[in-house]
Amino acid sequence: MHGLVFVTWEKYLAERFGTSLLADYRQRIGESASDAPLASRVYEDERLLAGVAVASRLTRADVDTLLLEYGRYFILNGLTSRLCMYLLNQVHGGRDLLLMMSQAHEQMSQASEGIRPPLFGYGETTGDPTGMYLYYDSPRKLCSLLHGAIEGAGIRYGERVLVSEQTCMKRGDAVCTFAIRFVHPSTPLVSSPHPGAPTTARMSQGPMPSQPAPEQEGRWEAQHWLADQVYAVLPEAGGLTLSEVQEMLRARFPDAVEAARPFLVLEALNHLHHAGWVVTSANEPGDALGNRRYWRAQRVGS
Ligand code: HEM
Structure with missing residues (x-):
């Protein structure tokens, strides 16, 4: 993992x-x-x-409590927020994040050997656009972690989350099924998330995250631009080292020398790697930052 x-x-x-x-x-x-x-x-x-x-x-x-808390923490902590920025900044709500994560996890498995992403399926609920079903299949059976991550997804975007697990692999079902409803905190909660959902459904509400400050948004736009340029210079195979990527950027953008500083280029490579778009030689014997190579991962669905 x-x-x-x-x-x-x-x-x-x-x-x-x-x-x-x-x-x-x-x-x-x-x-x-x-x-x-x-x-x-x-x-x-x-x-x-x-x-x-x-x-x-x-x-x-107990193990399930730890995994649930950890799942929530995983989505909200600063390190995931920073490294997975490329994915997390593409959406503005918990529901959209969940819908994106099936393909995003699969893409991540193209970037590192030994990654076996969870399989997610999605189902709509009749007559409730805020509701959805998530079907989870993984040999690891980490449904408690998933439960926490779903709550974390809502909290991250300032939403209330109603979530209940209706079938579970650990109880012998073929897959785990979660009934989920993300609601804006100003919306009154009038009914259970879905017909038949247990009344013990957990509800979590996190602190409303503040809107990103304009300078933060500007910074993210600059990081996004740099990551796109870094991706553009990377080869399909073989790889380039950090300093080779820098050289290519300097040659392409002689007026943007600042953007090719090692820290910024390394950050862009890390963002791309955690989105599953860039493979690194980090797991090869003898790897060190100075000789680590980077190349494009195969794109899922292309
Ligand atoms: C709401 C969104 C997300 C959900 C529900 C979710 C759920 C999960 C679950 C349940 C696993 C455990 C693996 C398994 O069950 O087999 C997992 C693994 C993982 N997730 Fe997510 N995740 C989410 C967002 C993210 C984000 C934003 C990232 C950032 C890059 C990420 C990166 C990973 C990674 C790297 C693994 C390990 C995969 C492996 O090594 O096989 N996830 N995720």
Whole structure:
């Protein structure tokens, strides 16, 4: 599984339970400072599943509660927000984010070997444009994490979310089915999300996120422009190093030398990688930032 999941999982443990719990956790799973997870790498699924079991023993919280909280955290924390900016800034609501994530996860699997994205299917509800069904199929059966991520998607865009899991792989069903309704906080909630939805449906409401400041929007536009230019100079195979990408940008845009600064180009490459559009050699033996190569991932659906 992708390193971003491992890094944010440990960040969640530290922020939720404290850094001494994280130190204890790392000791129990035999993780030293030198093999702490990196967002640029891919790790075995078992490492996460074993880690969740250890965290459950240490915190006395059950596994599903931890995964649900972590799923919410995954969508809202600063690192995902930064690295997955390219995806998250394309939409303005939880429903649209969910609808985008099936293809987006599949695209991510083109960018790193060892990624096995969850399969999502979508269903409409009759007579309620705010409602939807999400069908989830994954050998990992991380439906609690998914539940939290759905709540996080609503919170991220300042919406209230009603969500209930109606069928579950862990109870022997073929897939997990979630009935979901995203509502603007000013809309009164008059009925259950869908006919037959359990009355125990969880409702979460997060803080209203503030509108992005104009300078933030301007910054995002500049980052988007640079990411597009970086993508344009990358080859289909073989790859270029960071400094080679810089050289090509400088040659193409002699008047925009500032834009080709290493930090900015690296950030653009990271955004493209986390959207699944760029492959890196980060998991190859002997990889280091100086010799890491980048090339275009195959586009899903093209
Ligand atoms: C509401 C939106 C999202 C939902 C519901 C969601 C859901 C999930 C779930 C349930 C998994 C666990 C994998 C499995 O079940 O097999 C997962 C994995 C993952 N998600 Fe998302 N996700 C969302 C948004 C994002 C975003 C914005 C990113 C940013 C790039 C992202 C990146 C990933 C990555 C890298 C993995 C690991 C895949 C692997 O290594 O196999 N997700 N996601």
